[in-house]
Amino acid sequence: MRIITLVLFLTCISQSHAKQSHSSVDLTRQIEVTGVGQVFSIPNRFSFSLSLEEKGNSAADLNGVMTEKSTRVINALLKVGVNKKSLQALQVRFNPWVVYNNQTREQKGFILTRTINVTVDDLQVYEKAIDEVLKLGITSISNFNYSNSESEVHYQASLRQALLSAKARAEDMVKSLDLKLGKVISISEQSAGQAMPVQMRMREAKSSSSYQPGEMTTETQVRVIFSIE
Structure with missing residues (x-):
């Protein structure tokens, strides 16, 4: 009985070793x-950003000037074929207008900045749009980007x-x-x-x-x- 048990034990060990060896070979x-x-x-989709800036003493006056300036820019863009839905002009920022003179800090008023994001699907419209805003004296143009709709x-x-x-x-x-x-x-x-x-x-x-x-x-x-x- 002991001999049979020993044989079975050695057989199990041999089979286990063979499986491990085979697994190791498979892994390699x-x-x-x-x-x-x-x-x-x-590219068939083009975009850029315009930054409009005004300085002044009165926040209300600045807002009026900025609204008028933004309207001129937006109308010029619509005129050359930019879709109204492709214009985003919601980013407005007020900052103190500070000047330094002989290490003296003086606040002269406020700076109002407005960002207009433009996206078009036509290269010719893209080119005309930039030409139009340059004619209006807008030189702060950034974030040029392009992509493909597919x-x-x-x-x-x-x-x-x-x-x-x-x-x-x-x-x-x-x-x-x-x-x-x-x-x-x-x-x-x-x-x-x-x-x-x-x-x-x-x-x-x-x-x-x-x-x-x-x-x-x-x-x-x-x-x-x-x-x-």
């Missing part, structure tokens, strides 16, 4: 690769390219070693797929004959682990 028979996908597109579609297409790239890379590697690619073990996304400019020339606060929108690229990167058969 895998390949990890990185795939990259890129989709190019043309950014999510481009992101998904770039992601598919990255996965196919990872698979092709893994197949080439195992083929070189006379091996066979197995199933996917895991997939992880390594990037957010943000669109980045390839070429974009913006005007600053001066007139120019034309903008060059250039291209944008949406790039994604994935990490894929395959088993090796």
Whole structure:
């Protein structure tokens, strides 16, 4: 009976060791690769911000002047084709107007600042809009930005390219070693797929004959682990 029990015990140990060894081999028979996908597109949404500033002694008078100035700017933008829904002019800020003279601090009144955000879907309208505000004497133009309205579609297409790239890379590697690619073990996304400019020339606060929108690229990167058969 003792001999039979000992044999069974040794058999269990042998099987357990074999399973562990096999598991260890399985863990090492895998390949990890990185795939990259890129989709190019043309920007079709453009935006910028205008900053209007007035200084004075009376807050009420400043508000009246600012309202009149803002109305002129908004009407000029609407005239060249900017959609009214694409204008945001709610940001207003009051600050003390302080001057220093021989280390003496003197408050002369207030500074009223208003920010107008503009977004357009047409490059020609974008160019005309900036020309119009420059004609009005507005030179504080900032936050130039551009994007593509189909950014999510481009992101998904770039992601598919990255996965196919990872698979092709893994197949080439195992083929070189006379091996066979197995199933996917895991997939992880390594990037957010943000669109980045390839070429974009913006005007600053001066007139120019034309903008060059250039291209944008949406790039994604994935990490894929395959088993090796």
